[in-house]
Amino acid sequence: MAEEMKNTTSASELRRKADENIASQPQPTSDLDAKRLLHELQVHQVELEMQNLELSATVTSLKQEITDRKEAEAKLHIIEEKFSTTFHLSPDSININRLSDGMYVEINEGFTAITGYTAEEVIGKTSLELNIWDNPEDRSRLAKELKECGIVNNLEATFRRKDGTTVVGLMSARVIKIEGEPCILSISRDISIRKQTERLLKASEERYRTIFEQSLDAIFYTNPDGAIYKANPSACSMFGMTEQELCAAGRNGIINRDDPKLAAAIADRKQSRQINTELTCVRKNGEVFPAEVSSVITSEDPPQSFVIIRDISERKRIEQQLLQSQKMEAIGQLAGGVAHDFNNKLMAILGYAELAKMDINDSDKILNYLDEMIRAAEHSRDITCRLLTFSRQQVVTPQVLDANKIIAHSLKSLYRLIGEHVSISFEPCENLWNIGMDPVQLDQVVMKLSINARDAMPDGGSLIIETRNTTYDISSSSSIDAVSGDYVMVTFCDTGTGMDKETLTHIFEPFFTTKEVGKGTGLGLATIYGIIRQNSGFIDVTSSVAQGTEFKVYIPRHFSEPIKEPAAKADSVSTGSSSILLVEDEDAVRNVVSLFLKKIGYTVHEAATPTVALELADDPSIQIDLVLTDYVMPGMNGKVMMERIHELRPRIRCIYASGFSTEHVQFSKEEHFMQKPYDLIKLSGLLKRVISGKEVQ
Amino acid sequence: MAKILLIDDDEQVLKVMTSFLEREHHQITTAINGRLGISLLEKQQFDLVITDVIMPDQDGIEVLMWFLKQVNRPKIIAMSGGSASLDQNLLLNTCSKLHADKVLSKPFDFATLTSAVSEVLEI
The missing domain is CATH 3.30.450.20 (PAS domain)
Structure with missing residues (x-):
């Protein structure tokens, strides 16, 4: 509005000046002159109006130009502020040096952070004066590339800090003009950590590659x-x-x-x-x-x-060899112990045989000597039985037992095995509950745990074996195998070297041993664990290094009373009258068994080989009620022979006898087994029962 | 007739040897281990001691070592059937070195025993 008023004022002024001009002019003398003058004035007015319009357009244009310029100036200011902020706050190092002499013109805080130099320390100086290039070749490369291209991108260079340490930087630079002066704008980023990480990664990769390859x-x-x-x-x-x-x-x-x-x-x-x-x-x-x-x-x-x-083929092979050598060592040790006992018993047998010859006419004395000889032989049979137990070749026959009796029996052999440097005491519990277990297995447990205790006491000590009735509560148990119930607990407590916790967790593993090479028995605790688990029992072990170890063996209570074997009566020979096919390749055994069977009333057909036995079985004129045969014979074992005999005479009953294991052999209902050496009186009882069984059928 | 102490942990061995030696009219005393044997030796005089080597509760070697400390000692025969860890000959050689007058390897017969007894007693 103000502009319009101004324009109007100017127009009125013009009109006034025009009026004055006209008034000063000679007045028209005629209408014609007046009309011509009016026309001229009108033309001038139009021209003036047109000029006025042109001037207005020019003013508007100038105003717009001024506005645009102001906006541009404002934007430029913002950009300058942004640049300045970026320049100063950038974590990267930024510096501007004059191209002509290399002097620092400006640096940012990043420069100070990376190099340690403040602006006051560097402005007006060159990088050479500051000795900032660790490797002068880096500067040469920068100068060369800037000269050739005017720009450098990602140049890796090592700079020396104010404190003398070095830093690896990745640098970009270009030539710019500041107020007409050519300058170098450089931006550097600290890549020391990245380089170190790269080096570590490379080293790690190298190591991995070596492992992978080698x-x-x-x-x-x-x-x-x-x-x-x-x-x-x-x-x-x-x-x-x-x-x-x-x-x-x-x-x-x-x-x-x-x-x-x-x-x-x-x-x-x-x-x-x-x-x-x-x-x-x-x-x-x-x-x-x-x-x-x-x-x-x-x-x-x-x-x-x-x-x-x-x-692990090689390791397995060595383990097998070690196992074998451990077994051989154990057998050697056992053989020595067995020889000692056998020699004593042979002393008795030979001695009483000699005495019998001397007193040949004194039947009472002879009977006494023979009883002694039988006792000695029976003891020898127990020894071989123990031998078989150690080599796990024994047929397992659980019985109702009084553990105290078995342990007391085992102790007789233990004293010799353990040696005098270890004192053994046995503290049996009175009225001990019965257990259902193969006595040979219990003997095995006692022997092995005692031998282990001995080996844990190389400088001597004491072993206490104790039995106790106990009712076990699983809620207070640390054994994962434990089940609540009534148990007979047999404790083996030694004052030996003890074991640490790590060892304790492995002791029942097969092949695990803490013993030196050559001292292991090869009859590990794994066997004991297996025996006790087989009998539904469990073992708790506690041990302290240098104080000793306590094994608590829990065997379930058995509620029946021990069965007295009928054959235990010395004179209870069972006679018979049936016909028996006796197959035995050992002449001495066949002769004595044959003599005995004939003596008690049986008819005996002897066969020294399975082939002869088959021939006899094939002869219909020969009556055979039962086959009594050795199990292991040259050419054909007893089982195969019986299969052939059964083809000829189905359902004929059989008693096998063997000094070896028949653990893996399945016997039918018609078949029975006796472990050699067997008691002839027990044999007579078994024959009677087996044959009478047949008669019932 | 000699007064003889027999030491052996096997009761049957003691019995059969006693029978043998009594036939030869010797007077026999028995002990079932070295400890009992030594306690008898401390109280009584014997012409001959026949001892086993491997026994629980003081063995024959300890009996022989006990004799080494004695001024007057009887004749000694050591006998062994071997042991779990030691060879029979090694045991008997050790006994010889410990001044056993005679060593016998078990089992032995009547003639061997009586001959050994006669030899050491110089009967």
């Missing part, structure tokens, strides 16, 4: 489905395949697919993401070998796993 174990990169991506040289030599062949073979081509543990191992790894187990693997030539397999799933996306396979 490891004696096979190492694979796989996916959890069994595809192989990469295999190391040991994998190639272990499986006899190239890396390409291994990748093509995959898991199924190297792990034995028939291994019963494979499926569980895969499931375990899926659940726990890693496994460490023993499996069997297959080489290219088909050879199956035992291996320790460790596998870890390292990534889910993409699915990746890392597998290490160690060939």
Whole structure:
């Protein structure tokens, strides 16, 4: 509005000046002159109006120009502020140097943070004066590239800080003009940490590569489905395949697919993401070998796993050899002990035989001598029985027992085995409950735990064996095998070297031993554990290093009374009149058994070989009610022979006898077994029962 | 007739040897281990001691070592059937070195025993 008023004022002024001008002019003398003058004035007015319009447009344009300029100036100011802020606050080092002499013109805080120099210390100086280049070649490269291209990108250079330490920077620079003066704008980023990380990563990769390449174990990169991506040289030599062949073979081509543990191992790894187990693997030539397999799933996306396979064939072979040598050592030790006892018993047998010859006419004395000889022989039979027990060749026959009696019996042999440097005491519980167990097995437990205690006391000590009735409460138990109930507890407490917790967790594992090489018996605690578990019992062990160990063996209470064997009566010979086929390859045994059987009324057909026995069985004129046969014979064992005899004479009953184990042999209802050496009186009883059984049928 | 102490932990061995030696009219005393044997030796005089080597509760070696400390000692015969950890010959050689007058390897017969007894007693 003000502008319009101004314009109006100017127009009125013009009009006034025009009026004055006209008034000063000579007045028109005629109408014609007046009309001409009016016309001229009108023309001037139009011209003036047009000029006025042009001037207004010019003013508007100038106003717009002024506005635009102001806006541009404001924007420029903002940009300058932004730049300044960025310049000063950037964590990267930024510096501006004059191109002409290299002097620092300006630096930012990042420069100070990285180099340690403040602006006051560097402005007006050159980088050479500050000695900031650790490697002068870096500066030369920068200068050369700037000269050639006017710009440098990502130049790696090492700078020396104010304190003398160095820093690796990644530098970009370009030539710019500031107020017409060519300058170098440089930006550097501290990449020391990145470089160190790179170095560490490289070193780690190098180490990994060395392990991968040099490891004696096979190492694979796989996916959890069994595809192989990469295999190391040991994998190639272990499986006899190239890396390409291994990748093509995959898991199924190297792990034995028939291994019963494979499926569980895969499931375990899926659940726990890693496994460490023993499996069997297959080489290219088909050879199956035992291996320790460790596998870890390292990534889910993409699915990746890392597998290490160690060939343990050699270790297994050595373990077997060690086991064998331990067994041999134990047998050697046992043989010495057995020889001692046998020699004593032979002394008795030979001595009484000699005495019998001397007193040949004194039947009472002879009877006494013979009884002594039988006692000595029976004791010898117990010794061989113990021998078989140690080599686990004994048929297990649980009986109702008084553990005190068995332990007292075992102690007789123990004194010799343990040696005088260890004192043994036995504290039997009165009215001890009965247990249901093979006495030989209990004897085995007593012997092994006592021998172990002895070995834990090389400098002597004491072993206390104690029995007790106990009612076990599972809620206060530390044994995972424990079940609440009534038990006979047999405690073996020694004052030996004891064990630490780690050792305690392994003692029942097969082959685990803490003994020096050559001192192990090879009859490990694993056997004891197996025996006690077989009898539904369990073992609690407590031990302290240098203080001793206590084994508490819990055997379930048996509620029946011990059965007295009828054959225990010395004179209870059972007579008979049936016909027996006696098959025995040992002449002395066959003769004495034959004589005995004939003496008590049986008819005996003797056969020294299975072939002769089959011929006799094939003869219909010979009556055979029962076959009494050795089990282990040259050419054919008793079982095979009986199968053939049964083809000729079905349902004929049989008693096998053997000094060896028949642990893995299944006997039918018609078949019976006697462990050699057997008592002839017991044999007579068994014959009577077996034959009468047949008669009932 | 000699007064003889028999030491052996096997009761049957003691019995049969007693029978043998009594036939030769010797006077026999028995002990079932070295400890009991030594306690008898401390109280009584014997012409001959026949001792087993491997026994619980003081063995024959200890009996022989006890004799080493004695001024007057009877004749000694050591006998052994071996042990769990030591060879029979090694045991008997050790006994010889400990001044046993005679060593016998078990089992032995009547003639061997009587001959050994006669030899050491110089009968």
